[in-house]
Amino acid sequence: MKLLPLAALLLATVPTFAQKAKTTENLVQYAKPLVGTARMGHTYPGATVPFGMVQLSPDTDTLSYELNGKYNPRMYEYCAGYQYADKTIVGFSHTHFSGTGHSDLGDFLVMPTTGPLQLNPGTADQPERGFRSRFSHQNEVAEPAYYRVRLDDHDILAELTASNRVGMHQYTFPQSEQAHIILDLTAGIYNYPDKNVWTFVRVENDTLVTGYRQTHGWARTRTEYFAMSFSKPFVSYGSRNLSKKQVYRGFWGRFDQSKNFPELAGEQLRLFFDFKTTAGEKVKVKMALSGVSTEGALRNMRAEVPGWDFEAVKRAGQALWQQELGKVVIESPKRADKENFYTAMYHAALSPTTYMDVDGQYRGLDQNIHRAEGFTNYTSFSLWDTYRALHPLYNLLQPQRNADMVQSMLAHFDQSTMHMLPIWSHYANENWCMIGYHSVPVVVDAVLKGVVPADQAQRVLDACVATAHQPRFDGISYYEQLGYVPEDKSGSSVSKTLEYAYDDWCIAQLAKKLGRTDIEAEFSKRAQNWQNVYDSRINFMRPRLADGSFRPRFDVLSTHDQGFIEGNAWNYSLYVPQDPAALIAKMGGEKKFLPHLDSLFTMHLPDKFFAETEDITRDGIIGNYVHGNEPAHHVAYLYNWTSQPHKTQARVRMILPKMYRPTPDGLGGNDDCGQMSAWYIFSSLGFYPVAPGSPEYALGSPAIHGATINLENGNTFRITVKNQSDKNVYVKEARLNGQKITRPFLQYADVVKGGELVFTMAGKP
Template identity: 40%
Template sequence: MTTRRQLLSSAALGAAAAALPVRAHTPFPPAEPNLFIGTGGTGHTYPGATLPFGMVQLSPDTGVERWETCSGYHRGDTSILGFSHTHLSGTGIGDLLDVLVVPGTGAIRLQPGAADKPGSGYRQRFADEHAEPGYYRVKLENHVAAELTVTERTGWHRYRFPKGAGHLLVDLSHLVLDREGARPLIDEAMLAIEADGTLTGTRRVFRWAKGRRIFFALQLSRKPDRITLIGDGDIEQPAGAAQVTGKRLKAVLHYDDAGKAPVMIRCGISAVDAAGARANLDAEAAHWDFDRVRSVAADYWHNALDVVRVEGGTTDQRTILSSALYHAQVAPTLVSDVDGRYPGLDGKVQNAPADGAAYSSYSLWDTYRALHPLLTLVQPERTKQLIDDLIRQTAQSPFGPLVWPLQGKETGTMIGWHGVVPLAEAQAKGVEADYGAAWPAIRKRSFDFAAPDKENSRGRDLYDRLGFVPADKVNESVSRTQEYAYDDWASARLARAAGAGGDADRLLRRSRNWRNVIDGRIGFARPRFADGNWWKDYDPIQLGHMPEPDWRDYTEANGWQATFLNQHDIYGLIAHLGGDAKFEAKLDALFSAPSTLPDNAPPDISGLVGQYAHGNEPDQHAPYLYAFAGAPWKTQAIVRRLCTEMYKNDPDGIIGNDDCGQMSAWFVFSALGFYPVDPVEAAYVFGSPLFERAELRVGAGRKLVIEAPGNGPDTPYVVAVHWNGGPWTRSWISHAELAKGGTLRFTMARAPNRAFGRAAADRPPSFGRTPV
């Protein structure tokens, strides 16, 4: 218990520390990231070579059968299948793994073989694995030394074979298996040997992104002695065959003396057509200097990681930060070719402007929360390009606002249409763009209930008419109601910017629908039926009123977690639950409840502290909600705990799926000392900084310095804050302030200052207002 003397001492300490002279600092260079963080457990990351937001992710694949290998790789596996050119980072569903290359010696093996029997097929044990930004190497059991690097649109391989014959297998049938173990459908594929020796090919895949196309053009530094094309059923084509079509195709490139000199590959890919793959290759691979490409890739990453430098903390914590910053810049992924063409969500080939680009792998249900806000702060130029792309693709998509697009296909995965959130956030933060161009498509999704639905937007008509999605009509109804309400909040801002005031008012009213699935009498989010009645046999630990696992009332959450899903009308939620004291007690209960889950809980609900689940996104903002009830010191305590307990410098160092960088972005923000509870509000709530000092490049030569002198493991509490030398009593700060650059100084202590941020006037804004 903190005494009044301790409290006053802490406040005095804050005033005294603020008056101390500031010494000159030369921050440590960025720590080297550990690319294996997240490759174990269920982090679902990969260690291979890519550039920031690049089209190619050239990485080893260790498995395709298990949920743990959604990215194609798991650190616990003991064998490698080969090296493919496209990967998803941290997702909970698998796809891609295009154009697998397998270096082999001895007998030709066309099937991978069993994971528990390396050597029964082309899969091999490995050793001496090394990964760094833009580069990967490993030694295979057959004594081939493999190295990988990349440009934006091309993958580069260098293989050093042992003395004697060797070969390269290109397996165009390799991809993520269905969970049942049956191969998903490839309905057409082609491989061809061009006149200049370039191997080209394509396939159409129906895995997650149904019907996506990939094209490639692959060139070799050493001409093979012969090439064998393999058709369906592993049938070898006649000698001299220059093309094969079918569904499950392969090619074998033979070298009678593979060990004579390194064999290098440069491979361009495209989601548009063969000409695009060849043009990407020609533009980005005009030489055979592997080390030069590696050096350029390292420079790209040095610049990307140098946007944040820190002092203090432990060596592991600095490595975790750098690794998180790395993972926060691998997606979204480039999908437009060098000429600007890309596969539009309308099924047509579209063109990005000369100064723009198109992107894929927008994991928006996850990344709107922290990743996109982080990019607005440390990558404003990239943010502008992403926002322009989101606007274009929103206007082009038959479904309107983006949900989870992957290589020209809208998967519609997860609920809501959260593509509106980064747009509204950017508009609130002053990013100039043609937001009005997206408004007609957003309006259609919001109000045209005859417009085509995907799973993500079911029940929109009932939500509009009844004020909530009824649990007896549509699954995941409680979460849908709240997330649709948040998208309405974001869309209202975009409507206002587009001059549609009446629509903005309607959306703003509808954004309050969250309260219709929060039963204020019991203080929980609760399934509600079309007749207005609540689920009677309610238990907040359960996932819904139906026993079937495929009919839940919450999305990857239960009643505890869904109760705090609201991000935009927090003072409304506080009032709905009975006021500050009851809300604070409810948060206390969230973090102290037994960490039990029902048998039908999905594996996504992980990283439990009480019933708070840090390993999944729905309530990742919940630790910061104490500040809205006037108790930011409790935010400080729980955030420090999460930063130190949920992240490790270890393959199992991310407590859940990284989800295209969202889990990593949460750490970056929280380790710096603030977090965007509601990105559309364009404000950050203070937490507990992990380091003594940080320097951020925030664009156009501006620098943000964050100081917490003497900060350590035993000083989690913020007892005073100063901004640019003056006292700052608020428990939050606006994006506009931080983006200008300046010095934010935290005074840390062992005991909390419960007076800091307690006054109503000092609490964070929400729903466009403060509680006064």
Template identity: 40%
Template sequence: MRPHYNGRILLSCYCFLLISFSLYAQQKQPVDYVNPFIGTGAVNGSLSGNNFPGATSPFGMVQLSPDTRAEPGWSTASGYDYNDDKIYGFSHTHLSGTGAAELFDILVMPFNGELYTGKQPVSSFSHTDERARPGYYQVRLKDYGVNAELTTTTRTGFHQYTYAAGSDRNLVIDLMHSADKGSWSFRITQAQIRVVDAYTIEGYRIVSSWAKLRKVYFYARFSQPVIKTVLTDGGHVKNATNVVNGTGVKAYLQFKNDTQPLLVKIGLSPVSITNAKANLQAENPGWNFETIKQAAMQNWNKELQKITVTGTEQQQQIFYTALYHTFIQPNTLSDVNGQFMAANFTTQQLPAGKTHYSTFSLWDTYRAVHPLYTLVQRSRTADFVNSLLAQYEVYGYLPIWQLWGQDNYCMIGNHAIPVITDAVLKNIPGINKEKAYQAVKQSSLQSHLNAPFDVWEKYGYMPENIQTQSVSITLEMAYDDWCLAQLAKHLHKNEDYRYFLKRSQFYKNIFNPATNFFQAKDDKGNWLPDFDPFQYGANGGNPFTEGNAWQYFWYVPQNIKGLIEMVGGDKTFTAKLDSFFTIDKQSDHINNNASGFIGQYAHGNEPSHHVAYLYSYAGMPAKTQYYTAKIMRELYTTTSAGYAGNEDCGQMSAWYVLSALGFYPVNPANGVYIFGSPLFAQATIQLEGQKKFIIKTKKQSDKDIYIQSVTLNGKPYLYNYIQHSTIEKGGELVFTMGPMPDANWGRDVLARPME
């Protein structure tokens, strides 16, 4: 007898399962919203971000990404431009959003045809055949019929190449590929490729460019044996040898025809080939590409879940991509055994469980990136600080801009100081406070490039005829001195506190009350003639750094109240801010980093980043809310030109992340966040110890941008700022918004930000 089935029950079960699966499929994770193509290519002459779309792991040593130029230059500092249509290969190290091109180490390119012709393999590609997610990148190389897939672990790159059936299966490993060899006095000092066996090659290169004497070692394994090898140096074939040394070293490899994809895995190390091999064996011992790919995406999802938000698809794409960009660097520079290359080129050993990092774009990242890390990357923050201190121990002073363990001295100020001060004052565990203090103090007394402290002490400002970029350096060093003074106070070093607090007032010595601007003086105390507040400086030969007098006027984050008094009070200060955001006049020579304009405000570069929040100090928080909402909605998009300027190792992104949450650190080292205009209906910050800080926004919309009231843990909250110490306790902050400014909220003197 056949069983009797009820068709309706079966249909109902089927529908239930279908609906359940559909709902599950719709439950996106944070990693699903990230679009690595945001900020990878300009549109209509805009700046884009200078980001790369390739695979990397959180804070990883390896950034495995396509290079769309034979020698990437300033306009393609990440190696990739979304507007290009050719790929020259996939190199293992890249910078994220910087204004200068560097790295591009160990290029790999699959191709077919004759194994060696003397020409560089290159292929066209289309964005329709290209995909990217955190930890994964894929593209079809049209000229060779090769589908290329990339993924990473922290210290290794993993390639999967699927060749067209019946085609030659060739590969080039190129140690000559680099940034434009005409920039930064570039040179390859030495390189080597050694064939170990049919499945293995190893080597290194030593490069001097933006960073000096970078040593990059690699160890590569193939899933299939090499059947033919051509080794070259500078285009000259080296016959009958398994090793080639030189400055233009490449290996052309041929594999047997096979239906299976060719897998290539490469470990990197700054220390040795032995360590590169150990990194590969520890992090990727097998040959399962999908497993490594999924692990990379899971690692990213774990990091991105540290802040979760509820918003529109576009808002979440921008937010999670921004958060993703903040977690790309600083980059791991220690091997699995804890060894790393110190700034004096010696091999140092870390304690177990610690990581050494590099890629510190401090002039950019001290402003918002590092304060963000103190919220959601506390354990890494200790390693970041200890990595900065490691340079001081062997080099004599803290980093200015550190890359691959070497200081390139790019930019001005001593902005490791606010990073360290902020971490110590927030009681980040794992930092030796006394050691940190000595490093900060000595780095503020010993003269070095762009920081002649003997001049600083003698004149109480930087004379332009002695030290160029004098106004910007005076303002920024005064802030660094304030940070040092606070650290001294925290450690009860009262004499030092008074000494450095006095130096932090040196900015007053270059304020000209006749023009209401900070201006350059010579060493006789005379104002430089022909002052033009619209005239831009670049990185030398002008009193201002990548900005003008309008943009640098607001840079006294340690004493905004004093700045307000200096210009005549709240009304005068607010009127000057109004002019700043509305005057459209531009100099004939705008600095290349100036972009994202709202009047004189230039969101595309860092000196402007805190300015919209200054209205709150003068009792006009509604204008802070107006401009922060405007910047978030107009200057961040989901396109390849998604940023208003260079992303700068996470700073452009961190501004958005914090501002979208509803607050921003005008002074990056005092633990105070100024309220702006929160973007999301709900945001949750995952804190240590299973605590959460939840931010809810009632009446959240593109029109409801003005705060009407705030509650903290159910009680009225009357201030227009919140302290870090309050957030780290956990709790719930609720904003009620409206389409018009509230006449009273946040304007009272007692409600204004503390300093």
């Protein structure tokens, strides 16, 4: 294999259009990876590149899923492995989700230490009893593709950077006869009982170690391979097997496997590598990952980071981030605005993540090895969240990448025994998290916007129809028979009915485009099923039973056992994104609809609401509007379907500063793989995709002073904002290419062909 120079190879992984997005300003300085690391943002601060397979980041605790035989409620805090309030670091692991409400991963934790060897992590209150270390945020730096922290207990400066598939560590040691680098294969995020199925390590020589880890966690069967290379030979090494069930028999019992043994296997392995260091000596480590094999991991390492120039890897990674962030160049006199915007752009480009080796091989849903032909394979699709704004953002800013994501979903469908598109998939697994079949709006929106080639459209439609007809999935058979999901047969029934109906509408739009009148008729009818859970006597969506009656016990504010998921009747009664006009008519017209919508933002929730949600969503609530959970993300824009669109403008400008700040606690809820950030990006620019599958954006109120969107097709779309201020939140006039806009909507086609949108702002409606 001919190896390219590092910077050239990394830049070659980005579509050439990105290199057109030029700005003289360093945008990387504005992206703050520490935003969202406090409270419930669940982001990680470590080093990664856009959509990178490696997310090399510090973990501040390794809690067990169970505590005294019961679920440990603090596990929820550590979905990304890091909490800003913590005072110690356990180590640096190589895989992390960004902003999720559940987790897995945390693979291959590495920790440098000095002094007598300790192979237990210690505790947060007594870190000196283990290999963890105290640290201070004053000695911590987090930038895109770079992380640095001083480990106070070991007097070590730790620095991290990454390419797509390789994490690179640089540890500056003091003078020590007892320097160690620990590789912990027992550590992980969301450590279920018996999560580790098996680990294997092979010491190839005194600078190279390979192996794999098999886990049974959120992903029921996940195998990840690694190749670990040291810049300096270790003088000795050893291990400890922590599994009480592990018994060596026969031949294996003849050897002392705790020290200098070339191969190790077991359920719970921790390894150590010993060094002698001089003051200020830098010991570097490269960890390459693969879902295929250790050979694949080695190929990834040799292709992406063949040498030991840490600064070159960092520069190449930050160059990728500069290109990514430069797809939208905003103008604002406030640094905080730029930090909010480019941090959102950063978070929106963390996932889905690459999931294939440099030669195109990847592990499929069927656990066989496949090769991606003509596309990049991706994983970690949090579709219940990201169909709303993140994938529509990709259709606008990077359609080729989103086309590859659609191909990844179609490959998932082909490998699925249930013949379904993904629901929440990661690392060759489907974990079935959340409801709906929301890969449908993602793939349909991509086809209808011309992102997916026309010759793939029929294949996409067939996959959508098969998914919607899968009888074993979450109440679908009842939905098809009755026109709704009955609560006495399947929980969260109202949410399921409403979300299925929206997905069905998307299928009908694609069928119409392709002239499949039979499918269009079927799914247009199914798209009306939202009406079957609407109780006109109380003007709320309400759970129905299999006998057709509405369930008598019902609380419109409660989130517990009321037929909804991550929301209540007040929120979900506004979830008909495919036809807001019909919803308004159903609710009795504007006279009744507008007070309902107004009250969502102004009402006071009773304490029982927060007790039911265990404070999980408290950070993201304004009145009864739950921005921290996605079902209401479109709601502020619904005023555009009434005679009062100015209220959309006011609501959006109210939400933005309340839910987003450039501080560690600056996210009003989980970022959810970039969905929260995508909402911010669209809303700051002044428009939002209320119903992916529709060609329209709903206009709002831009929060920036101007922006240039550098489109993949070479065009630019310019947004100019006149009379902008914190008080001038109302749009007095909007013009597209000089023509006055008379309806508060914008067409996708008008944006991608380039042009200028001019907002004139005012302090009154």
